[in-house]
Amino acid sequence: MRSHGTRRKARSILTKDNVVRGISYLLHDYNVGDKVVVDIDPREHDTTPHRRFHGRIGEVELVGRRTLRVAVMFGDKKKILQTRFNHIKPLAGTAQMSAAGANSR
Secondary structure, eight states, X not given: OOOOOTTTTOTTTSOOTTOOOTTHHHHXXXXXXXXXXXXXXXXXXXXXXXXXXXXXXXXXXXXXXXXXXXXXXETTEXXXXXXXXXXXXXXXXXXXXXXXXXXXX
8 A cells, every 4th residue: 555645756856965055045025926936945844835836936926924825827727835935936037136136236
């Protein structure tokens, strides 16, 4: 008999070798409408999205004190993920990111 848990067949996704991440993910300000990438952090198991959403691009719908609500299109359906800041990262190359880079020059 095989178990059918939510973390089944997720070893390659949920293991990252020698990752030093720091706390910079907590310092980023997210706004409603920002594009983000779901990047599961295996070090924290609370509010971990399902492995099928790893690498998907979503849009921030609600910003809470410790969590974000992210809308991800999965086929023709819109799925809502409620997750913490360490399981997402901002999408590189968005207007907000490029504007911040232009100001630093």
